[in-house]
Amino acid sequence: MNGKIAVITGASRGLGRNMALKLGARGVGIIATYNRSAAGADSLVSDIAAAGGKAAALKLDVAKSETFAAFADDVGKTLHNQFGRENFDFLVNNAGIGIYATFADTTPAQFDELVNIQLKGPFFLTQALLPLISEEGRIVNISTGVTRFTLPGFSAYAAMKGGIEVLTRYLAKELGPHGIVVNTLAPGAIETDFGGGVVRDDHDTNQFLASNTALGRVGMPDDIGDAIAALLSDDNRWITGQRIEVSGGMFL
Numbered sequence: 001m002n003g004k005i006a007v008i009t010g011a012s013r014g015l016g017r018n019m020a021l022k023l024g025a026r027g028v029g030i031i032a033t034y035n036r037s038a039a040g041a042d043s044l045v046s047d048i049a050a051a052g053g054k055a056a057a058l059k060l061d062v063a064k065s066e067t068f069a070a071f072a073d074d075v076g077k078t079l080h081n082q083f084g085r086e087n088f089d090f091l092v093n094n095a096g097i098g099i100y101a102t103f104a105d106t107t108p109a110q111f112d113e114l115v116n117i118q119l120k121g122p123f124f125l126t127q128a129l130l131p132l133i134s135e136e137g138r139i140v141n142i143s144t145g146v147t148r149f150t151l152p153g154f155s156a157y158a159a160m161k162g163g164i165e166v167l168t169r170y171l172a173k174e175l176g177p178h179g180i181v182v183n184t185l186a187p188g189a190i191e192t193d194f195g196g197g198v199v200r201d202d203h204d205t206n207q208f209l210a211s212n213t214a215l216g217r218v219g220m221p222d223d224i225g226d227a228i229a230a231l232l233s234d235d236n237r238w239i240t241g242q243r244i245e246v247s248g249g250m251f252l
Contacts (some may be wrong), residue, residue: 001233002027005088007075009033009062010095012040014192015142018225019092020044024053029083031075033060033095041147058080060120063113068128075132081165087134088234091124093164094142098194103155111156118160121134123167136179138232141168143243144185149251161186165243172241181240185231188247192218214249223248 006023010016011032017040020030030048034041034057040055048055055077060071063172076162080083096118099110143161146154165184172182189209191200196206199218212216227246230236 001229003029003083003207004089004090004232005029005031005079005083006034006092006232007031007088008092008094008126008159009060010035010155012057014194015187015190015221015224016092016094016142017044019126019223019228020055021047021051022222022225022229023090023227023232024048024055025051025130027053028090030055031078033062033248035061035095042062047076054083060095060125062125063116063123065116065120068125071125072080072128072132079132083117086208087132088138089134089137091126091129091137091139092142092228093126093140095121095223096142098196099157100153102153106156114160116155117243118157119163122164127170130175133180136237137181139171139175139180139182140228140231141165141182143184143227145185145188145245145247145250147243148245168243169241176240181237183231183239183241183244184243185224186243186245187224187248188219188239188250190221200238209250212251213247214252217248219246219248 008016008020011020012034020032024030027229031204032044040097044058047053058074099114102112141164146158147162147165166180168184189199206218224246
């Protein structure tokens with residue numbers, strides 16, 4: 001993987017940060033996006049550089065598809081000026097939010113926010129960046145375990161991620177003639193600050209999920225970062241159009 005370049009959205013914290021660190025350690029150049037946390041993005045770039053890697057950070061709000069053309073121009077300039085390349089190899093559509101609300105209580109504003117960030121954003125961002133993705137490149141769309149099993153309060157969120165999983169199959173089919181591989185990676189419950197950090201910080205929630213997981217615990221960020229690095233390796237070049245769940249066996 002040495003010499004490859006990855007664009008990872010939402011990489012200033014949480015799972016995106018871990019993905020960037022894991023790929024950076026394998027010699028992959030990183031273009032990380034952030035929305036609010038410039039300090040987190042700067043810290044990521046510094047950590048990758050300290051480990052001997054190369055990274056850059058660009059601001060992006062994935063809810064604002066009208067900015068994607070300008071963002072693609074920024075990616076092109078960053079590739080040329082900092083990496084000496086005209087294209088990149090890996091796109092990881094990771095940025096997202098979690099909104100917990102029962103079906104009966106979900107508001108149109110919450111629904112629209114999830115659409116813009118979780119479905120419309122990855123769709124049109126991938127479209128905008130497609131001319132910069134190298135032949136035989138890779139795209140990974142991040143989904144969730146709750147598209148397979150159901151937990152009350154995630155109907156809208158899971159519906160958006162279900163759309164992402166369908167989109168993955170269509171992208172795999174349409175981009176296959178260019179040698180571009182497209183897959184979905186679906187994490188289970190992970191100890192991060194996502195969704196207010198409930199899995200990490202609430203003991204009862206953590207234990208409930210761990211007790212319903214085959215491996216007896218909830219996931220850690222390293223579990224997902226390592227899975228992304230493995231999925232993007234050359235060893236997995238023949239896997240495309242698939243949903244790969246990384247949950248330790250939740251609710252089997």
